Amino acid sequence: AQTVTQSQPEMSVQEAETVTLSCTYDTSESDYYLFWYKQPPSRQMILVIRQEAYKQQNATENRFSVNFQKAAKSFSLKISDSQLGDAAMYFCAYGYGGSQGNLIFGKGTKLSVKP
Amino acid sequence: DVKVTQSSRYLVKRTGEKVFLECVQDMDHENMFWYRQDPGLGLRLIYFSYDVKMKEKGDIPEGYSVSREKKERFSLILESASTNQTSMYLCASSLLAVDTQYFGPGTRLTVL
Numbered sequence: 001a002q003t004v005t006q007s008q009p010e011m012s013v014q015e016a017e018t019v020t021l022s023c024t025y026d027t028s029e030s031d032y033y034l035f036w037y038k039q040p041p042s043r044q045m046i047l048v049i050r051q052e053a054y055k056q057q058n059a060t061e062n063r064f065s066v067n068f069q070k071a072a073k074s075f076s077l078k079i080s081d082s083q084l085g086d087a088a089m090y091f092c093a094y095g096y097g098g099s100q101g102n103l104i105f106g107k108g109t110k111l112s113v114k115p
Numbered sequence: 116d117v118k119v120t121q122s123s124r125y126l127v128k129r130t131g132e133k134v135f136l137e138c139v140q141d142m143d144h145e146n147m148f149w150y151r152q153d154p155g156l157g158l159r160l161i162y163f164s165y166d167v168k169m170k171e172k173g174d175i176p177e178g179y180s181v182s183r184e185k186k187e188r189f190s191l192i193l194e195s196a197s198t199n200q201t202s203m204y205l206c207a208s209s210l211l212a213v214d215t216q217y218f219g220p221g222t223r224l225t226v227l
Contacts, residue, residue: 009155033213035215037218045221047215048217049163102171103160103213104148105157106157107155
């Protein structure tokens with residue numbers, strides 16, 4: 001069975017600094033997708049970034065980038081120049097074509113940003 | 116922009132009541148999902164639907180049912196609410212299978 005593990009329940013970063021959130025997953029599939037979602041306090045969950053497993057290039061979205069290590073089954077999220085608005089729960093998620101669309105989510109990492 | 120709306124942000128019900136949570140998306144998405152979110156457990160899939168009148172059980176379907184009579188609307192039903200169903204319920208939709216899912220704001224349900 002596929003699983004997604006986020007080993008850091010909570011993390012903290014100073015404003016303007018860089019932080020990396022960890023995610024590992026377990027799968028026997030070769031073609032799949034990985035996602036990072038952000039859930040600000042009392043606000044809607046939104047997509048931060050997605051990565052297709054067949055793409056070797058790491059996805060980037062402004063200050064957010066991933067380090068995708070397929071062989072190691074690792075998918076970490078790097079947030080550069082952290083801002084107060086980055087404070088949120090971050091969820092890593094996995095999905096593959098045979099699943100009819102449902103994603104498997106990690107338990108989340110709560111990120112605090114200190115001014 | 117995709118918009119997913121949920122009928123209530125906060126809901127308080129009594130044990131044994133029948134509870135309806137409704138979700139509507141406005142982007143003609145094929146797939147819709149209901150998740151339950153609890154602290155320390157992440158998101159767990161209750162049910163999903165890949166077409167009108169089609170439904171599939173997720174990881175924790177016990178005590179829940181769903182209905183999808185129209186493409187844009189996906190309802191979650193608690194037949195007889197129990198206190199252990201107190202939780203945050205999130206609805207999501209996606210255009211394709213294994214695609215970006217767009218989430219609603221959530222319904223925080225308290226069962227007394």
